[in-house]
Amino acid sequence: MNAKSKNDKEQRMLGLGGSYGWEWIEKENVEETVIRESEKLVDTVNKAERIDFTEPVDVIVGPEVSGIMAHENVGHPSEGDRIMGREMAQAGGSFYRELLALDKEDKQKNNIDQEEVKIGSDCVSVIDDPTIKGSPGFYLYDDECVEARPRYLIKDGQLNELLLNREFAAKFDTCSNGAARSAGYSREPIPRMSNTFFEPGEHSKEELVEDVDKGVLIESFTEWNIDDRRYHSKYVGLEAYLIQNGEVTEKMVKRPALEMTTPSLLRSIDGISDDYEYRMNFCGKSDPMQPVSVSTGGPYLRMREVRVG
Amino acid sequence: MNTMTGKRYESEVLKTAVNTAVRSGADEVIAKLVEEKKHQVRFSNSSIDVNKEWESYHLDVFISKKPRLSIGSKIDTVTIQNPSQEKIKNRVPKQVSHLDDLPKIKLYQGMDENTYTSYPSMDLYDSSIEEFHRKAPNIVKTTIDSAENAGAENVSGVLHSRASKIGLLTSYGNGGEYRSSHCRGTIRAFNDKESSGQSIVVKKDLSNIEQKFEKAGQKAGQLSKRSAGAEEGKSGNYDLIMTPTVAANIFGNLINGTNPIMMFAGMSCLKGKMNEKIGPEELTVVDDPIIEEGLNSRPFDDEGTSSERTTLIGNGEFKGLIHNTSTAKFWRLKNLVKFKFWRRPKTTSNSELAQMGMTGTEQNPRTLLPSPSNYRFKSGSYSLDEMISTSSKPTIYLTSNWYTRFTNMSEGEFSTVPRDAMFLIESGEVNKPIKGLRLKGNLLDMCKKIEALGEELEQVKWWEVNTPTFIPYIKVRDCNFTKASL
Numbered sequence: 152m153n154a155k156s157k158n159d160k161e162q163r164m165l166g167l168g169g170s171y172g173w174e175w176i177e178k179e180n181v182e183e184t185v186i187r188e189s190e191k192l193v194d195t196v197n198k199a200e201r202i203d204f205t206e207p208v209d210v211i212v213g214p215e216v217s218g219i220m221a222h223e224n225v226g227h228p229s230e231g232d233r234i235m236g237r238e239m240a241q242a243g244g245s246f247y248r249e250l251l252a253l254d255k256e257d258k259q260k261n262n263i264d265q266e267e268v269k270i271g272s273d274c275v276s277v278i279d280d281p282t283i284k285g286s287p288g289f290y291l292y293d294d295e296c297v298e299a300r301p302r303y304l305i306k307d308g309q310l311n312e313l314l315l316n317r318e319f320a321a322k323f324d325t326c327s328n329g330a331a332r333s334a335g336y337s338r339e340p341i342p343r344m345s346n347t348f349f350e351p352g353e354h355s356k357e358e359l360v361e362d363v364d365k366g367v368l369i370e371s372f373t374e375w376n377i378d379d380r381r382y383h384s385k386y387v388g389l390e391a392y393l394i395q396n397g398e399v400t401e402k403m404v405k406r407p408a409l410e411m412t413t414p415s416l417l418r419s420i421d422g423i424s425d426d427y428e429y430r431m432n433f434c435g436k437s438d439p440m441q442p443v444s445v446s447t448g449g450p451y452l453r454m455r456e457v458r459v460g
Numbered sequence: 461m462n463t464m465t466g467k468r469y470e471s472e473v474l475k476t477a478v479n480t481a482v483r484s485g486a487d488e489v490i491a492k493l494v495e496e497k498k499h500q501v502r503f504s505n506s507s508i509d510v511n512k513e514w515e516s517y518h519l520d521v522f523i524s525k526k527p528r529l530s531i532g533s534k535i536d537t538v539t540i541q542n543p544s545q546e547k548i549k550n551r552v553p554k555q556v557s558h559l560d561d562l563p564k565i566k567l568y569q570g571m572d573e574n575t576y577t578s579y580p581s582m583d584l585y586d587s588s589i590e591e592f593h594r595k596a597p598n599i600v601k602t603t604i605d606s607a608e609n610a611g612a613e614n615v616s617g618v619l620h621s622r623a624s625k626i627g628l629l630t631s632y633g634n635g636g637e638y639r640s641s642h643c644r645g646t647i648r649a650f651n652d653k654e655s656s657g658q659s660i661v662v663k664k665d666l667s668n669i670e671q672k673f674e675k676a677g678q679k680a681g682q683l684s685k686r687s688a689g690a691e692e693g694k695s696g697n698y699d700l701i702m703t704p705t706v707a708a709n710i711f712g713n714l715i716n717g718t719n720p721i722m723m724f725a726g727m728s729c730l731k732g733k734m735n736e737k738i739g740p741e742e743l744t745v746v747d748d749p750i751i752e753e754g755l756n757s758r759p760f761d762d763e764g765t766s767s768e769r770t771t772l773i774g775n776g777e778f779k780g781l782i783h784n785t786s787t788a789k790f791w792r793l794k795n796l797v798k799f800k801f802w803r804r805p806k807t808t809s810n811s812e813l814a815q816m817g818m819t820g821t822e823q824n825p826r827t828l829l830p831s832p833s834n835y836r837f838k839s840g841s842y843s844l845d846e847m848i849s850t851s852s853k854p855t856i857y858l859t860s861n862w863y864t865r866f867t868n869m870s871e872g873e874f875s876t877v878p879r880d881a882m883f884l885i886e887s888g889e890v891n892k893p894i895k896g897l898r899l900k901g902n903l904l905d906m907c908k909k910i911e912a913l914g915e916e917l918e919q920v921k922w923w924e925v926n927t928p929t930f931i932p933y934i935k936v937r938d939c940n941f942t943k944a945s946l
Contacts, residue, residue: 160870162866236505240617243862339510373868375865376863376865410898438502
């Protein structure tokens with residue numbers, strides 16, 4: 152979607168879809184969603200203003216943003232093949248290799264006990280679950296015939312489980328957890344995500360906002376990227392509002408940018424909403440490129456003391 | 461590679477497809493027969509992971525039908541694997557009758573009706589490709605060894621080769637057949653987990669190919685060693701020297717905006733800038749389908765239009781778009797509405813049976829789109845050493861990048877993540893390796909700020925560069941680098 156005002160332009164990519172038949176069009180009310188999102192884009196292009204935040208502020212991100220964060224900052228580094236270096240010349244590696252101290256020098260340097268790798272705050276749990284019926288990443292058996300099940304990648308802030316196919320499960324001396332996906336009959340089944348999201352918490356969105364003196368609510372995003380170890384990430388907000396004295400104001404913030412490392416992002420989270428919403432996306436990996444459908448969504452996240460560019 | 465001798469190729473297949481479609485009621489038809497063999501070796505941690513081969517032989521048939529008194533036509537495509545006369549006569553009529561159920565496509569305005577009696581003669585096929593897959597594992601081993609000898613601790617990469625034979629016939633009688641082959645590779649060497657160097661090889665001419673990969677391995681290994689012990693970079697404003705690999709990704713995104721489909725979709729920052737100066741006098745870029753070393757070179761496009769060069773940027777001025785017949789007609793109509801009668805664009809031989817977006821592994825075409833062949837930049841006069849030594853301001857030398865994403869494609873606002881070796885140049889000398897920065901820029905702004913173009917062109921094609929691009933080192937002044945908060 153493109154919106155243009157006298158002085159400004161904004162663009163929006165919106166992923167909609169699911170593992171349904173034609174009935175999805177009615178169920179999802181696509182027309183209404185597109186109209187609603189178009190109106191929000193028009194609001195953004197007309198009203199959003201740049202605000203210089205000189206000091207760190209609290210940031211609440213909506214389902215679309217928390218979804219891409221779960222995918223990029225947690226899902227990808229959890230893929231077993233990346234950790235073992237198999238994708239180094241294509242989709243890249245994973246900083247989990249050092250975190251898990253798989254190399255001798257890291258084990259000695261960091262004195263890390265692999266069983267207890269704390270990466271996020273206590274309230275952070277991230278799940279990859281292919282068994283959600285109707286979801287874009289839905290499957291019951293993976294492409295190596297292993298039964299699908301939900302996988303807690305992070306549980307209560309600690310690394311818990313990786314995404315593994317049979318080949319890389321063997322390298323980690325464990326069993327496949329059903330993450331093998333292939334984009335077609337002539338492609339390798341490799342560790343992939345399905346529906347990856349922060350586990351919903353106990354707060355309502357309003358409760359998350361109530362406790363913020365000054366901050367930004369980011370509902371959607373435009374530009375994003377992350378380095379190939381999945382450590383330095385960047386998300387630029389699109390529809391974003393200023394929060395003041397515990398309330399979301401009508402003042403829209405133009406393109407607030409979060410440029411954070413994965414640990415700093417996960418440790419800054421102190422509250423998670425109790426609802427969940429998903430968006431459809433395609434994830435690309437491997438060579439030849441293997442696009443697979445995934446969902447990127449989740450609850451609202453509140454992040455404390457974050458630098459907003 | 462014995463199947464590449466053309467034994468299975470039959471021009472009768474193409475004639476049957478076109479005649480069957482026309483007899484069934486199609487107004488226009490393209491039949492394209494593709495026979496190809498692809499081979500790939502992937503390696504990581506200094507050893508080979510997989511050795512794969514794909515063979516395919518299929519017929520793509522594009523059909524259109526124009527309802528009476530209508531603007532726009534109905535279009536459809538069908539792909540038939542291992543085509544036979546029987547399969548074609550069975551499938552094609554069904555597809556033509558299916559057209560009646562489809563909506564009209566306004567953007568489809570017909571195909572090239574001219575008759576071409578000859579096409580550019582090019583040597584696009586190196587017969588040694590037929591034995592290349594036998595050599596490939598040894599080439600990989602040599603590449604790994606040379607990277608390790610140059611300082612790498614472990615090496616990853618990929619080596620591809622492809623041989624194809626294309627046959628084409630349109631309902632206007634245009635087309636022919638040609639063979640093409642190439643090999644390409646990416647080598648990424650690691651001195652430690654955070655110190656890496658990458659090099660690529662992109663060749664149609666396979667002579668001395670082992671030495672070319674050996675040299676590429678050495679280059680990647682040296683870069684990885686030189687980038688060891690990198691310090692955290694500081695955010696700020698720097699001049700920037702890009703390798704051809706980086707330049708092809710960044711400026712390739714600008715040149716992709718010369719595709720009218722990108723303009724229609726609001727995804728080109730070149731919209732409204734035709735005939736405007738967008739870069740320095742030295743900047744000239746053409747779409748070049750007839751350069752023999754080009755991976756996507758071809759004597760004709762998928763409408764059977766004879767291949768020709770198209771100037772996209774000439775002496776810094778935005779000069780042209782790539783068109784197929786449909787977009788050219790559409791653009792003519794647009795100009796007419798704007799009373800620009802004198803501008804009558806025609807097809808630039810850039811028509812391709814293709815699909816848009818990520819749809820899975822199958823490459824079956826869905827429609828006819830304008831598509832670039834090879835981008836070719838004009839070389840400049842600087843050597844890399846001169847670019848470095850004339851850098852009086854702090855300058856970053858970027859050897860590779862990935863994950864270029866846009867805040868707004870119609871404005872050209874983007875950021876991209878440096879990957880592999882990155883160096884800080886101070887007082888005209890490479891001072892030290894740095895890490896942890898992100899380039900934030902605007903395509904139009906960076907194009908205006910091009911300060912120097914290198915004297916040698918390299919062909920780039922890899923994971924992050926889709927269109928083969930002949931491009932030199934490029935130096936750009938005043939670029940912004942940002943940094944993640946830890």
